[in-house]
Amino acid sequence: MSQKRRTFLKSLGLTGMGLTLAPNLLQAKPAIPARGKDLSTVTLSGKVYAQGKGIAGVSVTDGINVVTTDSAGRYELLSNATADFVYLSIPRGYEFENEKSITRFYKRIVPQRGRFKADFELKRLAQDDTRHNFVVWADPQIISKEDAEQLKRESAPDLKQLMSSYPQGTLFHGIGCGDLVWDKFELFDDYQEALAIAGIPFFQVIGNHDMNLDARTDEGSTEKFKELFGPTYYSFNRGEVHYVVLDDVFFIGTAKKYIGYLTERQLAWLEQDLATVKPGSTVVVSLHIPAYTRQHERNKEKEPSLGGVVSNRKELYRLLQPYKAHLMSGHTHFNEKVFEGDNIIEHVHGTVCGAWWTGPICYDGTPGGYGVYEVKGSELQWYYKSTGLPKEHQLRVYPVGAVAGKPEHVAVNVWNWDPNWKVEWLEDGRRMGEMTRETALDPLSIELHEGAAKPSRHKWVEPQPTDHLFFARPSAGDSVFVVQVKDRFGNVYRDELKLAKLESAVH
Incomplete structure (x- = not known):
C-alpha cells in the first residue's frame, strides 16, 4: 500500500481494520451535485431624471460597482446575477421618495436575457436643503404588541411634536439605526406604522x-430586511452632507x-462611493454595532467583545480620513461619544x-430617546431628546449619598457629555468650580434594574458602569446646590438641590 493511500485511510479512521477502498470509490463524485452560484453577467441601464430632464453626475450602483450618469442622465453598468438591487445615491436638492415614511431609492433586479x-x-425639493435636520432612532427593538403600541403611542408622537417646534417647512429625515424589531418579523408592520405617524422619510440600518436567524450564512441572514427595505448598504445626499449606511x-x-x-x-463599494465625494466634505455614516466603544474599559475587561465593536474598523477610519466624519450607531443601550483622531466623532446612541x-x-x-442633528452647510450641531420630556432635559441630579462609595457627594448624570462640555457647580450662588467625572453606576438604574427580581419584564437587565457621572462635595450646612452644564455649542442647562445638613431632596 502506498504511503499516500495509507495516510488517506488513516485520516478516515480505516487503517488497522483490514479495509481497502476500490479506486473508483476514492474518486467518486458527490451523489448530489453542489449548487453552483450563478455568475452570469447582467447589463443594467437606465436614466435618472426630473421633469423629463436627465440629471448628470448621479451615482448608481449594484452594491458592487459605482458609476455616474452622463450629461443626459443615462447610466450603464455591467453587473452579475449575485446583485439584488440597482440603486442610486440620491443627489442633493431632491426629495426622498418614500412609502409611508419608508424610503425607496432602489429597484430589485429582474433580468431578461441578461439585461435589466x-x-x-x-422630484426637486421646493426649498434649498443646505440647512436640514435629521434624527437617529437606535433600537426600537419591539418584541411584543405591547412594545409596538408604546412605540406608536409615545415615541412617534414625541418625534412629531418635536418637529412641530421648528419653523414650518424645516427639512427632516430619520435614520432607523438597527434592531428595528426584536427577532419578531411580524412586528415590522408596527415599526412602519410608527414611522408613518412621525411622518418623515426614514432610512433603515x-x-x-433584524436578521433571519435560520440562515446558513451571513448572506442569507438579510433576506427579510431586503424584502422590506431594500439594500443593507447605500448612500444618499442632502445639502452639503454625504450620508452612508453600512451593514456591520x-x-x-x-x-x-x-x-x-x-x-x-x-x-470596496464604500471606497468607490467616497471617491465621488470632495475631500474635506462632511460624511455621516450610520451602522448598528458601534465602530468602537470603551465599555470594556468601564467593565474592567481586557478587550471589547467581538459582537460589541467593528473588528476591522481601522479600514473604515482610513477611508474616512479625508473627510469630516460622524459615525451614528446604536446596539449598546447606553450613550457615549467616541473620538478617533481629529476628524471622526462616533455618536453611540441611547435607545428608543x-x-x-x-x-x-x-x-x-x-433616558429612552433619540439623537437630533441640526445641519447648517457642512456643520452639525446635536442634542439628545428624551422621550416625553422637553429637549432642555439634559441632566439628572442625585442627592448627597445617592451613589455608593460617595456618601458626601452630589452626583449628576450628563448623558450626552463629551470633553468639550463643562460641568460646574454653585453653592448659594457662589461658583465652586468644575465637578469631577468618575465611572460608577447610575442610582436610578440601580433602583430600577439591579437584582434578580427586576425589572419584572426582562430580569437579565442590570445597571452598567457609565463614565458620564459627575461628583461634587457640598458644605455640611444648609445650602442651595446648583449644577450648571454648558455643552460644546454654548447651550446652558441648570438644575438645583436644596441641601439641609447633608440631607437632600431633588428640587
Whole structure:
C-alpha cells in the first residue's frame, strides 16, 4: 500500500481494520451535485431624471460597482446575477421618495436575457436643503404588541411634536439605526406604522435582531430586511452632507451569534462611493454595532467583545480620513461619544426602547430617546431628546449619598457629555468650580434594574458602569446646590438641590 493511500485511510479512521477502498470509490463524485452560484453577467441601464430632464453626475450602483450618469442622465453598468438591487445615491436638492415614511431609492433586479432597465424619476425639493435636520432612532427593538403600541403611542408622537417646534417647512429625515424589531418579523408592520405617524422619510440600518436567524450564512441572514427595505448598504445626499449606511452585523450561522465586521464587498463599494465625494466634505455614516466603544474599559475587561465593536474598523477610519466624519450607531443601550483622531466623532446612541421597554431609562441612566442633528452647510450641531420630556432635559441630579462609595457627594448624570462640555457647580450662588467625572453606576438604574427580581419584564437587565457621572462635595450646612452644564455649542442647562445638613431632596 502506498504511503499516500495509507495516510488517506488513516485520516478516515480505516487503517488497522483490514479495509481497502476500490479506486473508483476514492474518486467518486458527490451523489448530489453542489449548487453552483450563478455568475452570469447582467447589463443594467437606465436614466435618472426630473421633469423629463436627465440629471448628470448621479451615482448608481449594484452594491458592487459605482458609476455616474452622463450629461443626459443615462447610466450603464455591467453587473452579475449575485446583485439584488440597482440603486442610486440620491443627489442633493431632491426629495426622498418614500412609502409611508419608508424610503425607496432602489429597484430589485429582474433580468431578461441578461439585461435589466431601471429608470429613476426624482422630484426637486421646493426649498434649498443646505440647512436640514435629521434624527437617529437606535433600537426600537419591539418584541411584543405591547412594545409596538408604546412605540406608536409615545415615541412617534414625541418625534412629531418635536418637529412641530421648528419653523414650518424645516427639512427632516430619520435614520432607523438597527434592531428595528426584536427577532419578531411580524412586528415590522408596527415599526412602519410608527414611522408613518412621525411622518418623515426614514432610512433603515440592519441590526442583529433584524436578521433571519435560520440562515446558513451571513448572506442569507438579510433576506427579510431586503424584502422590506431594500439594500443593507447605500448612500444618499442632502445639502452639503454625504450620508452612508453600512451593514456591520456579520452573522456566523448560529442563531443570535454575530460579530461586528465590514465585508470586503462593502468596503470596496464604500471606497468607490467616497471617491465621488470632495475631500474635506462632511460624511455621516450610520451602522448598528458601534465602530468602537470603551465599555470594556468601564467593565474592567481586557478587550471589547467581538459582537460589541467593528473588528476591522481601522479600514473604515482610513477611508474616512479625508473627510469630516460622524459615525451614528446604536446596539449598546447606553450613550457615549467616541473620538478617533481629529476628524471622526462616533455618536453611540441611547435607545428608543431604553432598557428594552422596561422603564424610562437605559441601563446607564440615559433616558429612552433619540439623537437630533441640526445641519447648517457642512456643520452639525446635536442634542439628545428624551422621550416625553422637553429637549432642555439634559441632566439628572442625585442627592448627597445617592451613589455608593460617595456618601458626601452630589452626583449628576450628563448623558450626552463629551470633553468639550463643562460641568460646574454653585453653592448659594457662589461658583465652586468644575465637578469631577468618575465611572460608577447610575442610582436610578440601580433602583430600577439591579437584582434578580427586576425589572419584572426582562430580569437579565442590570445597571452598567457609565463614565458620564459627575461628583461634587457640598458644605455640611444648609445650602442651595446648583449644577450648571454648558455643552460644546454654548447651550446652558441648570438644575438645583436644596441641601439641609447633608440631607437632600431633588428640587
